[in-house]
Amino acid sequence: MRFLMWRRHQEAQLDEEVQSHLDLAIQDRIDRGETPEEAAVAARREFGNVLLIKETARDMWGWTPIQEFWQDLGYAQRALRRAPAFTVAAVLTLALGIGANTAMFSIVRAVVLRPLPFADPDRLVAVRELDLRSATPRPASVSWPNFLDWRAQTQTLEAIAGHRAGRFTVTGLGRPLNVGGAVVSANLFSTLGVAPITGRSFHDDEDRPGSNVVVISEEFRRTHLGEVADPVGTALAINGHSLTIVGVMPPGFAFPLSSPSPELWLTMAEDARVENRSDTPMTAQRGAHFIQVVGRLRPDVSVMQAHAELERMMAGLAKAFPADNAGRSAEVVPQLDAIVGSARRPLFLLLASVVCVLLIACVNLANLMTARTSVVKVERRQRKSAVTIASPIVA
């Protein structure tokens, strides 16, 4: 903007200066005895091309790059129109390169760059057991008793919740449905910082066996309970048990990230259920490693500190329960890393490769253009030599 104003000022100055030059020249001529009309014409003629001066000055001020850009654009347009086949090839080459890049970048952005859609996603961490018995420590699922001990002891995490994905059979809504869902600890939603849009979240004591509550997704409500005015309080037959809907999560909420997105959330009471009285429920087995754990760091705690604490706690648990916990440790990683995890590197690799594809497309295009210009040049040379050969005969 300031540049534009400076330019306008500069142009006005030049105009005025040219006028002043002409005035002086005319005055001189009148002094020498010419009539004002003669003087004006002569002075202007002597002065030369006013436009040319302005153009040269404009060049110097550096406006022309922009104007030249427009001229180039016009030229390109004409050139492209003259060679439609070349244009199609060029456009296709570039379109493919750019399209691949856009698609790949969209994925990378959605997966790697966009934060998790939860409150303070930076403070969300994944807590995992580590199996130390293999050559390289392998992340593993957590057993419910271990999780409960962590939750009771932790000083670094302000909340810690468990979950496992699963599939559930829902009957009583017309045809039986098989839907994706999750069995979660009652505090999962509060840990993530997401509340249901209608109804309530789970109460803490609803992890205990015998409680029969379920939270559904907005998508599930819309698809299967469309005609029910208020689904909260409705009974749903899930895996043959009657559960009461207590809440509906907001649309788009999906945790754990599984495919298909979970539509039902049941409490741990589901896994505490046994078919026979003599069975030990999964939630009572310290050796049953079946849940994933998400934690929320205290504001002043780093991932490293939480990691150190979990390692320490797990060392204690390994000593206390060697049968189930020997050779096991624990680790804390940012939740985003845990989700994206191993996918990050291949994704960036793919992105890099499509960038290369675009570069190759550009190189190809440049080759094509070089080839074209040399062909045109040869043609022109041939035409020219034809003229040269022909001219003596004409002469």
Next chain:
Amino acid sequence: MGLPRHKNRIELLQGTLDLLILEQLRWTPSHGYGISLAIRAQSRDILRVDAGSLYPALHRLERQGLVRAQWEISDRKQRTRVYRLTPRGRKHLTGERSKWEQLSLAMANVLNRNQSNET
């Protein structure tokens, strides 16, 4: 032959216009018209500085900080843009002048030697 007088004009060497302009401003500030008149008069009408080269050159010199321009009212009550040499311009002029003198001396030497060979 009756050739118009301007046919005798010599095309200015690249870069010499700046030198001529700066030299004109060495003693007294002047406007563009005055500079062109003075160059023409002092070269006995051989060098005529085209306005199309003069003004761009003046503006370039101004941007380089070798001259400074100011609108003034002439003694004939006309508004003119008067150029002055800046200290930097003065230094630049000294340098360019000695370069030019070396060049013209060298040219003269070369040309004169050829002449003496011919005779």
